[in-house]
Amino acid sequence: MAEFHDMPGHLVRRAHQVATALFHDHMTREGIDITPFQFAAMSAIKLQPGLDQATVAAWTACDRATIGGVVDRLVEKGYVARSVSEKDRRARVLNLTDSGRATLEQVETIARSIQDEITMGLDVEEKETLVRLLKRVSENHPK
Template sequence: MAKFHDMPGHLVRRAHQVSTALFHNHMTAEGIDLTPFQFAAMSAINMNPGLDQASVAAWAACDRATIGGVVDRLVEKGYVTRAVSPRDRRARVLEITDSGREILNQVQQIALEIQDEITMGLTPDEKDTLVRLLKRVSENHPK
């Protein structure tokens, strides 16, 4: 029988806790009120202006109900605008604002630094292997 602390599910959960805590600590230190999900949504919108909420949810591997709240908060913060799609009146298209782009640029740099913290103690080859294996696990279990 596998030891609990050697189970992949437990280790993935712990790695997620570490990643989320590092993100939160860095954002707090910089005085930035942004969650990892909000960062993911803003990244998707910035890379795909005019993207609808359902597509942002798919891009961020998040359910539609959750992304609705995430987008609501981003709109409240002035980082994103939401408008009715000219092609489908049921859909809402999203655009990043100038202040959203400014904060996203700042957070992207911090996020890169966090990646180094998450993988500290690993060699470059080990980092590449970790990323490759995490991608495989994610691709084997699509949302």
């Protein structure tokens, strides 16, 4: 059995801690009140305006209850508008507001730079390998 510090689960958890801390540090420095998960939800809505919450949950690999709270906070911040679907009156659809689009654009720029910090010390080929392997792990365990 591998030593604890060499176990993939531990290393993935540590890498997640690093990525989350960097995201929070940068957002705080820029005066932006957004979490990594809120960023993911807004990114999904940007890709497909008019998504329902269930689809945003699926696209972000999150359960419906959690995404409900995330969307509630994005609505409270004025980044997302929730409205009744024209196709299904029972469903609520989500769209970015003007403020949400502007904030997301700013966060996307910062998030791209954070990726370089996360992978600091890796060359281009190593970065590509890391992304490819993380995708495989994620795809092998979709939820």
